Structure formats: structure tokens, C-alpha cells
Amino acid sequence: MARVAEMTMDNSAEQVLGTAADWLNAGHGVELVTVARTWGSSPRPAGSIAAVREDGVLVGSVSGGCVEKQLSEAFRGQGLARTHTHKVNDDQARRFGLACGGELELVFETLTQASALQSILQHLDERQRVRRQVHIGDLAATVSVATRTDQFSWDGETLQQVFGPSWRLLLVGAGQLSHYVAQFAHALDFDVIVVDPREQFRDAWDLQQIPILADSPDDAVLSSATDTRSAVLALSHDPNIDDLALIEALPSEAFFVGALGSARNYEKRCVRLAGLDVSESAIARLRGPVGLSIGSRTSAEIAISIMAELIQVRDQLSKQTSQA
Secondary structure, three states: OOEEOOOOOOOOHHHHHHHHHHHHHOOOOEEEEEEEEEEOOOOOOOOOEEEEEOOOEEEEOOOOOOOHHHHHHHHOOOOOOOEEEEEEOHHHHHHHOOHHHOEEEEEEEEEOOHHHHHHHHHHHHOOOOEEEEEEOOOOOOEEEEOOOOOOOEEOOOEEEEEEOOOOEEEEEOOOHHHHHHHHHHHHOOOEEEEEOOOHHHHHHOOOOOOOEEOOOHHHHHHHHOOOOOEEEEEOOOOHHHHHHHHHHHOOOOOOEEEEOOOHHHHHHHHHHHHHOOOOHHHHOOOEOOOOOOOOOOOHHHHHHHHHHHHHHHHHHHHHHHHHO
């Protein structure tokens, strides 16, 4: 049975590629497995990836746990650096434990060089989308910067993967609410950054996995959260701090900009922003009071409502992108 590699962050594609590169650099054999097509009740969508080491250690997921235990066996004997397909039919689905006879069509690649994966990771670090194309029978994949319209595709001969930078969340303010939001967002695969110019709040920040900046909030937005996969939440309760971030975030391409506060405070904030030369169309993007209406009262409950709205918007954006 394949053993799952321990990971400190998440099972995102970036994590899988990074782990596979580390394994290759350490001299291990590595097979990359991609879900190319699904039928029925397959639990993982097309484009999901996993990497399996020659000794059966696994990172990532192509079936939510159903097929992974077979991947180490599938790896053995695949000595050539080439791609090939593997389909789980109805009989195999029952043997592998897939619910309702779902089927997966998988593309297997024997990886040989970490440099190709590291090139992808470098692009992602620079928050660029990357296109990776694999032709069945070729020795290696090709990697290039993706356009806005490039999407995952598979025609039976060519597999096109598109890797985007991680979803990023910039939290303005390091209070109790941000503490909960940061933890929930981190668990949901967001790259979370906190900014707070107030020293006393930074000193009290105790989440080691979440970096906190001492920058001015407007500078933090400009340096870290202006692209289409970034969100900004103004949660400091101090308009002098929150408004600085909103002035830069609202005109940017950030897909979500929200602010904490009552409906009355929201109206006052909009008036202030207009007085600071933020355009009417930019102000209209502001989500406030941020968070879905779920009757939340405590900081943890408010954080859940905020993340629920953020997830909802992210999902809508992902669907629009896939249909473009």
C-alpha cells in the first residue's frame, strides 16, 4: 500500500510539484499522475495530480484515497521517460473502491529532471500562470507562460495543464478576528499574509505559519495583493489603517475586497473613500459589511461567515474562468 508523504501545508498542485522536485533532486524515481478525464462518481476533478515515489510514498490525490494505494504498483516497471494513459473501468472501479462505478482516465509520466518542475514553481512564485503540455509518447513536457484563456484540456493525445499562483489573502489588522480568519484561510489553501503597522498587535501575533508585515497597508497591497487571484480584507477596526489598504485594493484586479463594520460604518467608509479620489466604480466593488448573514456573533463565527463569502466568490470566479 502506498504511504502518504507528510506535508505541513496542503495538497495543492504547487505542493505536489515542489515535493516531486525535491524527490528528484534526492535521486528518487518519480511518477506524476494526472486525472485526464472522469465519468460517474469520480471524487477528484480532471486536472488533479499526484506524485508517487519509486518506494510508494505518495503526495497529492487523484481519487480522494481510492486509487492511490494502487499507484505504487502502477509505477513499478515504467522505466521509460514517456507518458501513457491508464483507465479505471467498472471492474477496476469496484476493486479500487470508487463509489458508484466511477471511472478515471489517468496520464502517467515518468519524471527525470527536477529543473522542469522548478521552472514552474519559479513562475508561480512570481504569481504567473503556467501552461504545461504533454504529448503521449514524447520524452518530456513543454512549459510556457499561460495566457488568460488557457485552461486544462485533454484530447486523448495531448494533455494541457494550467497552474496558477496560489489564491492569496491579505489581512489588514492582526486582531482576534484576523487570527481566526488566517487559520481558516490557511486550511483552505490560501496563501495568507497579515499586515499591521501597530507594533503591539504584531508582538501578540502567534501563528508561526502566517507571516506578518510591519509595512503601511497601502504598500502591502501594492507589493502582495493586486492580481486576480488575490483578496484583501480590512479587519483592523481602525479606519486610518483599513482605508489605506482599500485605496489601493479597490482599483486593483484583486478578485475580492471586503471590510469589517456595520452597515452605517460601511456608508461612512464609502463617503471617505470618495473624498480620497477613489472612483465610484471602484467603491462599488467593496463588500461590506463583509461576510454572509449566518447569525454570527463571536469572532470565530464572524470569521466563518467571511470565509464562506470568500469561498463563494472564488468558486464563482473559477467557474467563469473555466467557461471563458
